[in-house]
Structure formats: structure tokens, C-alpha cells
Amino acid sequence: MSTITRSFVDEALSKVPAVTFGFWIIKIACTTLGETGGDWVTMSLNLGYLAGTLIFLACFVVLVSAQIRAQRFYPWLYWATIVATTTLGTTLADFCDRSLGVGYPGGVSIILLLLVASLALWYRVEGTVSIESVATPRVEWFYWITILFSQTLGTALGDWVAGEDRGGLGVGYEFGAAIFGASLVIVGLLWLWPRVSRTALFWFAFVLTRPLGATLGDLLDKPVADGGLQFSRLYASVLLVIFIVGCIVVLPQRAARRAQNA
Structure with a gap:
């Protein structure tokens, strides 16, 4: 099989998108x-x-099951599943922080342990946690559960840094977004250093984009008295859906190249 043909087959078998600027x-x-x-x-x-x-x-179980049954990468299905992990991550984090009464530090600690356990089990079973290994149903479940915990952790981190109650640091939504945005810039700069693990940087960036989105979301819909813009949550969500749809249509969407030994 020629190199070109092998590359085409590997990309066709992958059901996760290539990690590009548009992806982020x-x-x-x-x-x-x-x-x-x-x-x-x-x-x-x-x-x-x-x-x-x-x-x-x-919604998460239904969409992940559909993603796993799919025969190739479908951008609409993939990003719908990502949205399912972000919404579920939001409610899970809020449930831990508030309903369980452990506060933001306690919620962050619980969810961090779950994320580490997910990555550790994935690595123990498969020998890697690279997204290039996402090529079998078992690895896909590891991938999506790890993504769910990373989204949940990101939500809890965003609330902990920006919030004032429940043990929050109280830096506010604008400064919180700036902190996480700067952290992502640092991760991006580390990407230029070949000796740093690309897999580790991906998961750090994946976690950090969630609190950035959480603080941006809170900035949009929280009351003015709490430092937000007090937009309707429904209208803000509709506008974001329109923006995401436009990005999926306009920005290039292609499957990631699967590792040859996956």
C-alpha cells in the first residue's frame, strides 16, 4: 500500500477531528x-x-453511542457530542460544588481525582492516552469519559477562580477569562518546544478551554451586580449555537490522522 493510500485510510478510520486553530x-x-x-x-x-x-x-449517552457506531468522522455529530459533554459537565460541577455542599475547592478536588483516574485507567489498559489512538470502541469510551471529566473540571475551575462564595477566589469573570486565556497562550508557546509531550499539552489545553468558556458564559448571563452582562441565558445560547454552526460550515473540518500502530 502506498504512503498516500495509507494516509487516506488512516484519516478515513479516524472519527475525531484534526487539532487545528479552528478546532480550538x-x-x-x-x-x-x-x-x-x-x-x-x-x-x-x-x-x-x-x-x-x-x-x-x-443526551451524552445517546450521542456518544451514535459517535461510536458511526463509521467515519461526522463534524455535526462530533461537535454535538462535545456540546453534550459541556452541558453535562456544567451541571455535574454545579451539583458537586453546591448540592453536595463541598464548595468550589472540594468540587475541584473531587473532579480532578476523577479525571486523573480516567487517564490512568486509559493509560493502563491501552498504554497511551493520545487522541491518535482513538480507533476502537473501547478507546472511544475512554476518550469521551475523559473529555466529560475534563469539561467538568474546567467548569469547576472557572467557578472557583471567578466566584466569591463557596470558597471561591473572587477574581471576577473578566479577570478569570484573562487568566485562563493567558494560560492557554503559555500552552501554545510550549507547543513550539519539541521536547514537551504533545499529548500532555493537548489535555492541558482541553481542560483550560473549559474554564475560559465557563467564565465567558458567566460574563454573558450573570447579573450586572455580580460582574456579568445579564444577557438572557436562552438568547445567549441561541447566538452561540448560530456561531458554532457558522464555524463548522466555514472552518475546515477533517478527520485526524490515526496512529499507524493504533
Whole structure:
């Protein structure tokens, strides 16, 4: 098999997108939507964190199952599944922080342990946590569960840094977004250093984009008295959906190249 043919086959078998600048733009928008959409269901509709978590958990299971059954990379399905992880991550983080009464530091600690456990189990079973290894149903489940915990951790981190109650650091939504944005810039600069693990940088960036989106989402829909712009959660969510759809249409979407030994 020629090199060109092998590359085509590897890309065709991959069901996750190539990590490009456009990937991160859509990811941040999806995480912001997860914050506004999750808050709309749990707060604006007054369903509560437990009911919201159960609703988004059902959506998560259905979409991940569809993603795993798919034969190739479908951008609409992939990003819908990402949105499901961000909304579920929002309600899970809020449930840990508030309903369990452990506060932001306790919620961050619990979710961090879950993320580390997910990555450790994935590595123990497969020998790698690289996205290039996402080529079998078992690895896909590891991938999506790890993404869910990373989204949940990002939400909890954003609330901890920006919030003033429940043990929060109280830096505010604008400064919180600036802190996480600067952290992503540092990760981007480290990407230029060949000796740093690309896999580690990917997961650091994936986690950091979530609190950036969380603080941006809170900035949009929280009351002015709390440092937000007090936009309607529903309208903010609709605008974000339109933006994400536009990005998927305009920005290049292609499957990532699967590792040859995956």
C-alpha cells in the first residue's frame, strides 16, 4: 500500500477531528454554550442540578453511542457530542460544588481525582492516552469519559477562580477569562518546544478551554451586580449555537490522522 493510500485510510478510520486553530475556536464556543445552556436548564427553567444532570446524561449517552457506531468522522455529530459533554459537565460541577455542599475547592478536588483516574485507567489498559489512538470502541469510551471529566473540571475551575462564595477566589469573570486565556497562550508557546509531550499539552489545553468558556458564559448571563452582562441565558445560547454552526460550515473540518500502530 502506498504512503498516500495509507494516509487516506488512516484519516478515513479516524472519527475525531484534526487539532487545528479552528478546532480550538469551536471548542471554546461549545464550552461557553455548555455554561449558558446548562444554566438555562437548571436555573432559568428551575429544574435543579440533579434533574439537569440526568437530562444531559441521557443526551451524552445517546450521542456518544451514535459517535461510536458511526463509521467515519461526522463534524455535526462530533461537535454535538462535545456540546453534550459541556452541558453535562456544567451541571455535574454545579451539583458537586453546591448540592453536595463541598464548595468550589472540594468540587475541584473531587473532579480532578476523577479525571486523573480516567487517564490512568486509559493509560493502563491501552498504554497511551493520545487522541491518535482513538480507533476502537473501547478507546472511544475512554476518550469521551475523559473529555466529560475534563469539561467538568474546567467548569469547576472557572467557578472557583471567578466566584466569591463557596470558597471561591473572587477574581471576577473578566479577570478569570484573562487568566485562563493567558494560560492557554503559555500552552501554545510550549507547543513550539519539541521536547514537551504533545499529548500532555493537548489535555492541558482541553481542560483550560473549559474554564475560559465557563467564565465567558458567566460574563454573558450573570447579573450586572455580580460582574456579568445579564444577557438572557436562552438568547445567549441561541447566538452561540448560530456561531458554532457558522464555524463548522466555514472552518475546515477533517478527520485526524490515526496512529499507524493504533
